[in-house]
Amino acid sequence: MNEFSSAAExxxxxxxxxxxxxxxxxxxxxxxxxxxxxxxxxxxxxxxxALQEAKELDRRIAAGEADGPLLGVPVVVKDNMCTKGIxxxxxxxxxxxxxxxxxxxxxxxxxxxxxxxVGKSNxxxxxxxxxxxxxxxxxxxxxxxxxxxxxxxxxxxAASVSAGYVPVALGSDTGGSIRQPAAFCGVFGMKPTYGxxxxxxxxxxxxxxxxxxxxxxxxxxxxxxxxxxxxHDPRDATCVGADRxxxxxxxxxxxxxxxxxGVVREFLTxxxxxxxxxxxxxxxxxxxxxxxxxxxxxxxxxxxxxxxCYYILAPAEASSNLARYDGIRYGKREEACDLMExxxxxxxxxFGKEVKRRILTGTYVLSSGYYDAxxxxxxxxxxxxxxxxxxxxxxxxxxxxxxxxxxPFRKGELVDxxxxxxxxxxxxxxxxxxxxxGLSMCVGRSGKGLPLGVQLVAxxxxxxLILKCGRAVEDAFGPAPVAxxxxx
Amino acid sequence: MVSEEEVRHLARLxxxxxxxxxxxxxxxxxxxxxxxxxSLGNMDLDGLDPYDPEESPSCPLRNDEVRLWGQRDAAxxxxxxxxxxYFKVPRIVxxxxxxxx
Numbered sequence: 001m002n003e004f005s006s007a008a009e010x011x012x013x014x015x016x017x018x019x020x021x022x023x024x025x026x027x028x029x030x031x032x033x034x035x036x037x038x039x040x041x042x043x044x045x046x047x048x049x050a051l052q053e054a055k056e057l058d059r060r061i062a063a064g065e066a067d068g069p070l071l072g073v074p075v076v077v078k079d080n081m082c083t084k085g086i087x088x089x090x091x092x093x094x095x096x097x098x099x100x101x102x103x104x105x106x107x108x109x110x111x112x113x114x115x116x117x118v119g120k121s122n123x124x125x126x127x128x129x130x131x132x133x134x135x136x137x138x139x140x141x142x143x144x145x146x147x148x149x150x151x152x153x154x155x156x157x158a159a160s161v162s163a164g165y166v167p168v169a170l171g172s173d174t175g176g177s178i179r180q181p182a183a184f185c186g187v188f189g190m191k192p193t194y195g196x197x198x199x200x201x202x203x204x205x206x207x208x209x210x211x212x213x214x215x216x217x218x219x220x221x222x223x224x225x226x227x228x229x230x231x232h233d234p235r236d237a238t239c240v241g242a243d244r245x246x247x248x249x250x251x252x253x254x255x256x257x258x259x260x261x262g263v264v265r266e267f268l269t270x271x272x273x274x275x276x277x278x279x280x281x282x283x284x285x286x287x288x289x290x291x292x293x294x295x296x297x298x299x300x301x302x303x304x305x306x307x308x309c310y311y312i313l314a315p316a317e318a319s320s321n322l323a324r325y326d327g328i329r330y331g332k333r334e335e336a337c338d339l340m341e342x343x344x345x346x347x348x349x350x351f352g353k354e355v356k357r358r359i360l361t362g363t364y365v366l367s368s369g370y371y372d373a374x375x376x377x378x379x380x381x382x383x384x385x386x387x388x389x390x391x392x393x394x395x396x397x398x399x400x401x402x403x404x405x406x407x408p409f410r411k412g413e414l415v416d417x418x419x420x421x422x423x424x425x426x427x428x429x430x431x432x433x434x435x436x437x438g439l440s441m442c443v444g445r446s447g448k449g450l451p452l453g454v455q456l457v458a459x460x461x462x463x464x465l466i467l468k469c470g471r472a473v474e475d476a477f478g479p480a481p482v483a484x485x486x487x488x
Numbered sequence: 489m490v491s492e493e494e495v496r497h498l499a500r501l502x503x504x505x506x507x508x509x510x511x512x513x514x515x516x517x518x519x520x521x522x523x524x525x526x527s528l529g530n531m532d533l534d535g536l537d538p539y540d541p542e543e544s545p546s547c548p549l550r551n552d553e554v555r556l557w558g559q560r561d562a563a564x565x566x567x568x569x570x571x572x573x574y575f576k577v578p579r580i581v582x583x584x585x586x587x588x589x
Contacts, residue, residue: 101562195547234550241548301531308525319502326503329575333568339580340503348505356506357517360498364490364518367501374525379538381528419520461545 003031003164003482007073007221010167011114014061014072021061021072021116025054028074028118032165039141041150041159042119043079044087050074050118057116068114069224075110076160076169079120080127081212082201083107086117090203091125091135091153094325094332094350104201105236106170106212106229113228118166121156125352126322127177127205129153130424133415134354141411143483144186144450148408151184151424153177154215158185161215164482168225169215174205175310176404176428178213179440183403183453186442187480188470189215190222191428193460194435195240198233206317209310209432218479219470222439223251226463242461250464255291256472259465262297262396267427272405279444279452280402286476287400287469297392297399302385302430309385310429311422312365312378318355319362325350357418386434393459398469402427403440403453431457439466443477490518 005013013019029047036042060066077083080090082100084107089095103111110117124134132155133139140155142148143163150159154171158181161169171178173191182189190213197212204210214225227247233239263284268277284294327333327346334349336342351359365374392399404424414421431438437458444452456473458466495514499506506514569576 098566101559101566195544232548234548237549238547240545242545305528305531308521308528311521312525323502327568328577329563330566331568336578338578342578343503344505347503351504353510356504356510357514359502359504360495360506360514361518361521363498363502364494367498374522376538377528377533378525380533380536381531383536383538383540384531384533418517419524 002027005167006218007070007167007216008224010073011069011071015067021054021057022051024072025050025074025116025118028165031163032118035143035163035165038146039143039159039163040138041122041140041156041163041165042076043089043091043122043137043156044120046086046118050116053116057114066114068112069228070110071114073115073168074118074166075115076119076121076157076166077107077110077117078123078154078157078171080123080172080203081107081170082203083117083120086120088120088203089137090127091123091137092350092352092355093136094346096136096332098331100201102201105198105233107201109229109231110170119160121154121160121169123156124153125355126203126318127153127172127174128318128354128358130176130180130421131409131414132156132181133411134352136352139411142185142408145408148410148450149184151181151404151408155181155185157215158182158187158189161185161187161217162480162483167216168221170212170229171215172202172210172212173432174209175314175432176425178215179428179438179455180404180424182215182440183442183451184408186445186451186483187215187217188219188222188439188441189213190226190439190466191431191437192226192230192463193437194432195238196230196244196437196461196463198236198239200233200235204321206314207321208317209314211432217482219251219467219474220248222470223247223467245464247463247467250467251471253471253475254468256287256469257291259292259398259469260295260396261287261292261469262295262392262399264299264399264401265296266298266300267303267401272402273407275407275446276402276405276452280400280454283443283454283473284400287472290472290476292469295396297396299388299392299430301381301388303426305381306385306430306433307422307426309378309381310425310433311361312374313382313433315358315362316366316375317362319359319366322355322359354418382433385430389434389436397458398465399457401455401457403455404428407446407448407450427455436460437463437466439470441470441473442480443473490515490522
């Protein structure tokens with residue numbers, strides 16, 4: 001058992017008694033201790049807790065009391081998902097000492113499945129950012145080149161899987177925050193359909209867009225994670241009640257005969273890194289080879305209007321969601337002589353630059369006099385983008401496009417140019433606006449050795465189709481390698 | 489164009505201390521993002537209903553019933569300042585002459 005093992009294989013070997021959970025966790029901790037100094041992928045490292053849990057799990061396995069699809073599998077969870085009694089900072093100073101009194105639904109599900117939490121991962125503050133540089137705990141580094149960013153906002157989770165800390169991790173995706181770092185760090189990351197996975201215990205950023213999803217280095221592990229976390233939860237009123245399909249069966253090798261893959265050629269322009277455009281076309285060719293047919297589809301509004309629309313709607317929702325951080329009931333509080341001063345000082349020192357930008361933008365577009373011109377208009381653009389995807393899906397079963405227009409950039413390069421940073425999400429955020437599922441896969445490396453990602457997008461609730469097609473792509477290009485260690 | 493004074497006003501509305509050095513970059517950012525949005529001015533959005541409900545599998549509603557949650561003390565414990573079973577705050581009425589009173 002080593003840093004290359006998959007989650008499925010790890011659980012199966014522990015179940016068969018080939019190896020103990022303690023041995024797996026010790027190896028995990030060794031890898032983390034070796035690499036974390038360079039990567040800063042974790043905000044909280046649960047060293048002792050993980051060892052203790054593994055010991056207890058081994059005892060229960062020996063007594064025949066424990067089993068589960070993730071038996072003894074080490075996992076990392078983004079630090080915006082509540083963990084009972086364990087710090088949940090959201091990458092922010094304002095929550096630096098906060099220990100939630102309950103577990104998020106997904107954390108409960110991971111524990112029930114036998115997984116062992118080894119860390120809470122680094123992220124852009126309140127998930128606002130595309131590089132994990134907007135973390136109050138320092139930027140995370142890309143395992144393929146530590147001078148470069150991991151992408152974001154779930155950069156720590158992506159890096160943890162890429163560096164071989166863990167085979168699987170959880171992130172959240174509001175405008176690309178799972179898929180873009182998956183592309184930058186060279187792993188696979190999936191954003192499910194809005195409403196598939198409960199958001200109970202996920203710290204809210206933009207509630208109509210946020211969705212939790214898995215990172216892994218192969219499609220089978222993504223399916224395994226999805227099957228664990230995607231059950232109906234009555235505590236999230238937007239979580240659908242329908243039965244979930246068998247995702248593991250969907251991820252098995254099969255022909256793509258009869259599947260029509262839509263290629264968005266207008267997205268392969270000069271503004272997109274040529275090496276990325278090339279792997280999109282290579283992926284299309286590989287899917288054709290696996291039996292799919294190719295058609296051209298167009299998404300003009302998504303490409304042109306998605307970004308400004310998102311940067312009106314997401315900050316509007318954020319400005320409302322972040323009103324709760326007032327220094328009264330939990331989180332940081334600054335000393336003040338009256339309540340008003342307490343609010344101003346606590347929020348002023350507790351929130352970072354990007355969060356302040358978004359709260360203020362959101363407040364502006366929601367204020368009377370501007371509501372119709374910005375917020376309402378952006379809602380209409382969102383509707384238009386949904387309709388555009390609907391008509392594209394009349395021609396194609398699945399859409400193939402780049403995950404991000406660029407390769408992972410250098411740390412510091414875009415941190416003072418927010419608009420340029422936002423461009424990083426130009427192909428991912430329309431998928432959130434339409435509430436669709438998307439999978440980002442690493443399918444190759446650039447001339448400089450940096451990962452290259454492509455994105456598969458399907459109609460709502462078609463995760464099975466994404467996994468089936470993803471498996472064919474993985475069969476053609478291989479699973480995601482651990483950074484710096486062979487493969488591809 | 490959003491003015492510096494509007495940025496200060498917004499910051500007051502959301503109870504956010506913003507330093508004088510933070511104002512110009514915020515103002516610049518505002519104008520860039522709003523200008524970007526204005527570039528969509530020629531899009532035809534007439535007749536689009538943003539609240540048009542899409543067909544979707546249903547989200548079952550749970551019964552509206554009271555359930556006891558055993559973590560009351562843990563929630564109070566998370567408060568920056570607590571007194572008995574209360575969250576403690578500084579005085580609510582501030583000094584005369586402050587902007588928001």
